[in-house]
Amino acid sequence: MYKANGLLVWTLTRxxxxxxxxxxxxxxxxxxxxxxxxxxxxxxxxxxNGTHQFGCSSSRSGSVxxxxxxxxxxxxxxxEKNATAGPYMIVLTFDMFTMKTLKRFEDVDVNGVLLYxxxxxxxxxxxxxxxxxxxxxSGYTTCNESWNPHGSSLLLQDWPFPMFYIEDNEVLExxxxxxxxxxxxxxxxxxxxxxxxxxxxxxxxAALNSEACLKRGSSNILYHPTLFCxxxxxxxxxxxxxxxxxxxxxxxxxxxxxxxxxxxxxLVPGAGSTVTAIVTLLATATYLHMLNATISDxxxxxxxxxxxxxxxxxxSRLVYDLKEGNFDALKGKTLKLxxxxxxxxxxxxxxxxxxxxxxxxxxxxxxxxxxxxxxxxDVLSNSxxxxxxxxxxxxxxxxxxxxxxNHGKTFVNNYYNGLLxxxxxxxxxxxxxxxxxxxxxxxxxxxxNALYSITNPGSKPLTEDITLIEKLVTELLPCYLESAxxxxxxxxxxxxxxxxxxxxxxxxxxxxxxxxxxxxxxxxLGLLTGTTYPELNQTSCLEKHFLWMAGYNLTGVCVEATAxxxxxxxxxxxxxxxxxxxxxxxxxxxxxxxxxGMRMFLKPSYKVEVLSxxxxxxxxxxxxxxxxxIKANADRIFERR
Amino acid sequence: MSGIGFAGCASIAFGPPFLMFLFSxxxxxxxxxxxxxxxxxxxxSLLISSLTWYAIVPLRKYIFIGLIYSxxxxxxxxxxxxxxxxxxxxxxxxxxxxxxxxxxxxxxYVCGFGFGIMSGVFSMSNVLSESxxxxxxxxxxxxxxxxxxxxxxxxxIIMLHTLWGITFFAALDNxxxxxxxxxxxxxxxxxxxxxxxxxxxxxTCIFTLYAMLxxxxxxxxxxxxxxxxxxxDVLMFK
Numbered sequence: 001m002y003k004a005n006g007l008l009v010w011t012l013t014r015x016x017x018x019x020x021x022x023x024x025x026x027x028x029x030x031x032x033x034x035x036x037x038x039x040x041x042x043x044x045x046x047x048x049n050g051t052h053q054f055g056c057s058s059s060r061s062g063s064v065x066x067x068x069x070x071x072x073x074x075x076x077x078x079x080e081k082n083a084t085a086g087p088y089m090i091v092l093t094f095d096m097f098t099m100k101t102l103k104r105f106e107d108v109d110v111n112g113v114l115l116y117x118x119x120x121x122x123x124x125x126x127x128x129x130x131x132x133x134x135x136x137x138s139g140y141t142t143c144n145e146s147w148n149p150h151g152s153s154l155l156l157q158d159w160p161f162p163m164f165y166i167e168d169n170e171v172l173e174x175x176x177x178x179x180x181x182x183x184x185x186x187x188x189x190x191x192x193x194x195x196x197x198x199x200x201x202x203x204x205x206a207a208l209n210s211e212a213c214l215k216r217g218s219s220n221i222l223y224h225p226t227l228f229c230x231x232x233x234x235x236x237x238x239x240x241x242x243x244x245x246x247x248x249x250x251x252x253x254x255x256x257x258x259x260x261x262x263x264x265x266x267l268v269p270g271a272g273s274t275v276t277a278i279v280t281l282l283a284t285a286t287y288l289h290m291l292n293a294t295i296s297d298x299x300x301x302x303x304x305x306x307x308x309x310x311x312x313x314x315x316s317r318l319v320y321d322l323k324e325g326n327f328d329a330l331k332g333k334t335l336k337l338x339x340x341x342x343x344x345x346x347x348x349x350x351x352x353x354x355x356x357x358x359x360x361x362x363x364x365x366x367x368x369x370x371x372x373x374x375x376x377x378d379v380l381s382n383s384x385x386x387x388x389x390x391x392x393x394x395x396x397x398x399x400x401x402x403x404x405x406n407h408g409k410t411f412v413n414n415y416y417n418g419l420l421x422x423x424x425x426x427x428x429x430x431x432x433x434x435x436x437x438x439x440x441x442x443x444x445x446x447x448x449n450a451l452y453s454i455t456n457p458g459s460k461p462l463t464e465d466i467t468l469i470e471k472l473v474t475e476l477l478p479c480y481l482e483s484a485x486x487x488x489x490x491x492x493x494x495x496x497x498x499x500x501x502x503x504x505x506x507x508x509x510x511x512x513x514x515x516x517x518x519x520x521x522x523x524x525l526g527l528l529t530g531t532t533y534p535e536l537n538q539t540s541c542l543e544k545h546f547l548w549m550a551g552y553n554l555t556g557v558c559v560e561a562t563a564x565x566x567x568x569x570x571x572x573x574x575x576x577x578x579x580x581x582x583x584x585x586x587x588x589x590x591x592x593x594x595x596x597g598m599r600m601f602l603k604p605s606y607k608v609e610v611l612s613x614x615x616x617x618x619x620x621x622x623x624x625x626x627x628x629x630i631k632a633n634a635d636r637i638f639e640r641r
Numbered sequence: 642m643s644g645i646g647f648a649g650c651a652s653i654a655f656g657p658p659f660l661m662f663l664f665s666x667x668x669x670x671x672x673x674x675x676x677x678x679x680x681x682x683x684x685x686s687l688l689i690s691s692l693t694w695y696a697i698v699p700l701r702k703y704i705f706i707g708l709i710y711s712x713x714x715x716x717x718x719x720x721x722x723x724x725x726x727x728x729x730x731x732x733x734x735x736x737x738x739x740x741x742x743x744x745x746x747x748x749x750y751v752c753g754f755g756f757g758i759m760s761g762v763f764s765m766s767n768v769l770s771e772s773x774x775x776x777x778x779x780x781x782x783x784x785x786x787x788x789x790x791x792x793x794x795x796x797x798i799i800m801l802h803t804l805w806g807i808t809f810f811a812a813l814d815n816x817x818x819x820x821x822x823x824x825x826x827x828x829x830x831x832x833x834x835x836x837x838x839x840x841x842x843x844x845t846c847i848f849t850l851y852a853m854l855x856x857x858x859x860x861x862x863x864x865x866x867x868x869x870x871x872x873x874d875v876l877m878f879k
Contacts, residue, residue, distance in 0.1 A: 030767060033783060034776045064775045178780065194785045199775055601776025604785055608777075609645040612789045616652025619796070623657035627664045633875040638746065639866040 036600040038171055042264035042419075043596040044163040046204035048229060049311070050211060050572070050580035050587035054155065055263075057204035057591070058112070058162035065089035065111035066195045066603060067179045070096055078187070079108055085190035087111040089198040091175060094124050099152045102159070110161055112200045114175075114598070117167045123424070126414035129154035129263045130309075134386045134417070137583055138311035140393040147386055149410050155263055155417070162200040164598050165264045165419070175600060182602065197603035205229070206591035211580040213589060229589040230510035231573045234259070234306040236314045236329075237522040239529050239563035241288050241302075241455070242295025244332035250298040251339045252451065255315070255388055256281040256346040257308035258518060260506040261417040265596060268507035269422040272413040275480040275506070276349040276426065276440060278304060282525060283444035283473050284346075284451075289529040290465050291448065293455045298341075300451055301330065304525070305388050306518060306568040307508040309417060311586035314568035315391035320585070321566070323395060329566035340399065342367075344447070345389050347405030348413055350426055351439045357383040357403040359393065367450050368402065374446040380408060404443065422503070423481035430478040437477060441470035472528075480504070484520065487552070492524040495550040510590050511569045523549065526561030533558040643774045646788060650772045653792035654765050658758055658799050665750075671737040672751050679722055679755025679806075686718035687711065687763070705836060712829045715756070719806065722752055723813050745814070746807070746865050753806015757799035765795045783841065790843045794835060797850045801831060804854075804861040811864040820864060827853060 046055040065087040070076055079088065086109030092101070094117050105113065117123070132151035133143035166172060178196040206213035206229035213229040237258065242248075256277035260270020269275075285302045293300075307313025321327035322337035342361070354377040361368050363381065372379050384390060389401040406412055415421035423429060428436050445466055452461045479486040485499040493499065504517040527549055533541070534557065541548050541558035551557030572578045572585040580587050630637060666672045690711040700706040726748060768791045778787035805824045812820030831853055837846040862872070 030771050033781055034771065034778055036780060062775075194777055194779060196780075197775070600780065602779045602785065603775065604643070604646055604777035606645075608785050608789070609643065609649060612649025612653060612792070613645055614649075615789065616649050616656050616792075620652055620656030620660055624660040624664065627661050629875050630872075631665055633871070637867055637871045637875060639868060 034601055036174060038166065038598040038600070040166065040168050040171070041596075041598050042165045042267045043200075043202040043598075044159070044165075044263050045202065045265055045593060045596075046206060046591040047232070047310075048206060048208070048210040048213060048587075048589045048591070050583065051209050053158050053206070053208060055204075055591075056159040056161065056163045056202065058200045058202045060203045062199045062201040062203075063087075063089075063111040063162050064197055064199045064603065066190070066197050067091055067175065067183055067600075069176070069179060070101070072096075076101065076104055079110075080104070082188060083109065083190075084188065085195055089114060089200070091116060091179070093118075094127065097127070097154075099154060099157075102154070102157075106160055112161045112198065113159075113163045114198065114200075115163065115165045116172050117165075118169060118172070119167050120169065123420055126150035127418045127420050128152060128414070128416040130261065130417040131156055134309065135311050135390070136386075138316075138586060139386060139390045140384070140397060143386065145409065147409070147411055148416050150414055151416065155261065162202045163263070164200055164202070165267065178600060192605060192607055194602050194605040194608065196600065198598060198600050200598050202593060202596045204591035204593050206589065209580070210587045210589040213591070227592050229591050230512050231569060232307060232310050232508055232586075232588040232590050233313045233317075233511040233567070233569040234508050234515050234518050235522065235565040236306055236318060236568045237304040237518070237525055237563060237565055238329045239285055239302045239525055240330045240332075241285075241293055241300040241451075243562075244299060244330045244335060245295075246333065247297055248295065248299045248333070249339065250341040251335060252298065252300045252454065253303060253340055253343045253392075254281065254284065254300060254346070254447070254451070255303045255305055255343060257388055258304040258306045258314070258506070258521065259309055259508040259515075260421065261309035262419045262421075262507065264419055266505050266507075267419040268505040269419065269481075269503055270417070270506040271422050271428070271481055272350060272426045273348050273416050273421055275477070276436075277346040278480065278521060279473055279476045280346050280349055280440045280444050280447075282476060282521075282528060283441060283469050284448050285525060286472055286528040287444055287448035287465065287469050288451060290468070291452050291461045293452050295455055298455050300455065301335070302525075304521060306515075307570070307586070307588075308388050310508060310588040311570075312388060312391045313508065313570045313586045313588070315388035316394075316585050317568055317571055318566070319391050319395045320571040320574075327566070329564045331562060331564070337396065340392070342400035342402065343389050343392050345387050345401070345403045346443075347385055347387050347403045348407060348411065348416075349404070349440060349443060350406045350412070351435045352406060352412075353378070354443070355380055355405055355408050357385055357401075357405065359384050359389070359401045360398055361400045361402060365400070367454065370450045370453070371402075371404070371446060374450070375404075375443065377404070378408065383409070404447070426481075428477060428481055430482055437474040438470055440477075441466070441473045444473070445469055479520075480506075480517075484516070488524055489520045490554060491550050491552045492520060492527045493550055494548065495554060495556045497550070508568075511567070511573075522563060522565055523547070523561075526563040527551075527559055529563055530559040530561035533560065646774060646777070647769065647772045650765075650769055650788050650792040653789065654761060654769075654795040654799075657796060658754070658761065661754065661803075662758075665747075666754065669737075671733065672747065675726075675748055675751045676755045676758070679752040680759040682718045682722045683715065683756045683759040686714040689718075690714040705833065708832050708836070709829070712825070712832050715760075716809075716825045716828060719752075719756065719809055720813070723810055726752070745810070749807045749810030749865075750803060751806075752810065753803040754799075756806060757802030760802060761795045761799040764798070765791065768792075784843065786843060790838065790847055793847055794838065794850060797847075797854050798831070798835075800854055801828075801850075801857055804857040807861040808857070808864045811861075817864075820860070823860065827857060 044056040046057050066085050068088040069091045088110050090113045092115050097115050128150040130151050131153050132146045132148050136143045182196040217228045260268050260274040262268040305314030327335050354375050356377045356379045358381050385403050392399050415425045449461050475488050479489050483501050484504045485501045509515050536558040538548050547559045547561050570586040572587045693710050694707040772788045777785050779785045809824045834849050
């Protein structure tokens with residue numbers, strides 16, 4: 001019966017556009033003729049901390065505006081002085097995408113900003129939307145230094161309009177065509193005709209600050225657990241070189257951050273700011289695993305920390321857990337904060353000169369001197385860049401910290417936490433030979449050797465594994481910089497997993513959902529540093545609670561991994577009645593949204609609309625008069641039959 | 642478009658019919674019943690013609706074939722409605738205070754109007770929903786006057802149906818075969834003309850349709866024994 005009905009409805013609707021073709025095209029077809037939907041756009045979204053909101057949101061039904069290209073100063077002046085057909089949607093070139101320009105749009109009738117990048121042109125020399133001192137308010141001291149000279153703080157603004165990004169030249173051509181055809185000519189009389197317009201939909205459910213939106217979300221949990229925002233965070237990854245036994249007195253932590261940040265959804269490459277460090281850390285860990293270091297009283301723990309760009313979520317949670325004695329991600333004994341003697345962080349790395357930022361380390365510290373000599377690095381004592389070690393120093397200001405980075409007092413990365421911080425920015429491509437893999441491998445091996453000589457004093461490590469590490473780095477880099485569908489990630493996944501053929505965004509995201517880059521990195525570390533049991537099949541492997549992975553030949557291999565995850569959720573969301581405004585821990589939340597999308601259409605001129613209403617009223621009144629006249633005089637006009 | 646655009650389109654297409662309904666139909670219950678019956682008849686005709694169109698597979702791809710079916714079935718159902726109405730006259734007499742046999746002309750008007758309203762609703766509904774905006778026609782093809790033209794055409798079709806109803810019933814009463822052919826023929830002609838609108842001959846289409854409307858006003862007026870001098874007097878407020 002239902003089926004018959006369906007057919008009936010179907011035929012009826014199909015007939016609708018058969019009868020009176022004039023006005024009865026099917027609704028879908030009509031809409032297709034009116035709207036051009038964009039694909040492959042990225043949207044700016046909203047985030048909160050304990051006191052403020054950041055980012056962008058459209059209006060609930062979508063923000064609409066007339067397209068206006070801004071390529072130079074004149075275009076902005078025209079907008080400020082002569083524009084008549086507002087609100088406008090600004091289509092902006094990358095070199096105009098600055099704080100100063102965007103601030104000017106706040107004062108005029110602008111409903112949205114579409115940033116575009118013509119990929120065939122040169123990229124801007126610098127673009128970093130982060131602060132000049134990243135994580136300014138969550139360091140162990142007040143930040144007075146300008147670490148990130150190109151930092152524009154665009155990320156730390158609450159924009160009154162939505163923002164989107166495209167780099168598809170074909171789409172851009174369509175927008176430009178329409179703009180040139182409809183909007184440009186006779187600009188002073190724009191308000192008299194229909195104009196090419198854009199609609200941006202990126203409505204954000206959350207508002208005000210983290211506290212308000214979390215409270216609002218949980219208030220009616222009994223009926224409908226409506227969420228307005230989610231705490232940000234993900235998973236930290238840890239691997240101890242040796243088991244945490246009672247003999248272990250000292251622990252050296254080797255850390256790196258696992259996340260990057262950027263303004264637009266899904267475009268968070270973090271090549272120069274994060275990937276090089278992740279790769280070097282993985283290589284160092286693998287190298288130490290290969291050297292088979294024996295651990296007696298000093299252990300080494302490798303940690304990849306997540307959410308570090310959002311006020312050190314991962315490291316502050318790690319330190320909090322260590323302090324509370326809750327850190328049990330390592331097999332064996334619980335690790336305590338007091339046990340940690342020093343923290344070595346891999347900061348932004350790359351080819352070229354290296355710097356060692358040390359704090360609380362004596363000049364004759366053997367590790368420091370070895371690294372200084374072997375890496376030919378400059379030592380900056382009493383220097384702490386805005387990286388994860390800040391969280392350790394915040395809790396214990398006398399802890400020894402060392403940050404290995406490619407920068408001195410200012411970043412050399414011109415695209416720090418921006419969407420342009422990709423493979424091209426660090427001049428990397430798997431097709432051409434660069435010094436990047438060998439530079440990173442050199443750091444990994446030098447650091448590995450130095451750590452080995454601390455745990456195994458007196459004995460020399462084998463040196464023949466150097467080429468293996470360089471090969472590993474060469475294989476690791478494309479996984480993060482070119483496509484996740486690579487040998488190593490495939491090997492570290494379950495057999496048959498189809499990985500996305502794209503660069504994985506390194507954005508932390510919300511605690512509720514794990515970032516694929518985090519999971520893959522964790523599993524990869526497990527594979528690289530674990531023990532494989534070729535004799536076990538899938539069933540017996542899972543019975544022993546080991547990991548079943550595809551392995552290098554993709555047929556499946558059983559791995560006993562000692563690497564483990566720990567939650568990277570800020571203590572602010574764990575401590576009961578935490579004062580969100582205290583600023584002690586990261587309070588970042590991300591707003592929930594329903595959809596992100598953009599479409600182009602012709603916005604009708606006011607004149608035509610008013611004309612149609614005028615005709616309608618006129619015709620109706622005229623008809624009323626005629627009907628009334630004829631009805632009143634029907635007996636006179638019509639002859640009785 | 643926007644709220645204004647929507648209000649404009651809706652008032653062009655359905656403003657006059659609504660006022661006609663208010664002044665000439667809503668005043669008597671039996672007329673409302675007739676209106677609903679005739680609107681239902683039109684829906685039935687649509688159903689049958691769509692089933693036919695669906696059943697005859699080889700002709701399905703031609704849009705004008707479907708159009709021809711629909712005109713034929715609409716006129717067939719108009720004829721059926723006439724037959725039923727004339728048979729039901731005695732019964733209707735019992736349930737109403739109005740003099741049914743005296744208001745035959747009014748009933749033919751109501752029946753035509755019911756056909757018109759239903760076809761108008763069907764052809765205009767999705768256009769109206771799109772007229773809310775935010776966009777208008779003309780990005781890829783078409784012109785920005787599409788909505789006004791569509792509304793104008795819908796209004797014209799509603800009016801034409803009303804007039805055809807009057808002419809058709811009167812012609813059947815008087816066995817005037819020429820007028821019956823005229824109604825079916827002009828219905829067919831008008832429907833085919835609307836195909837031009839899709840080809841963006843908006844002006845041609847709308848002028849032809851309104852010319853047909855004027856001719857049909859004259860025909861219907863004549864068929865229902867209207868007297869021109871008296872009409873002129875009334876229109877001159879004499």
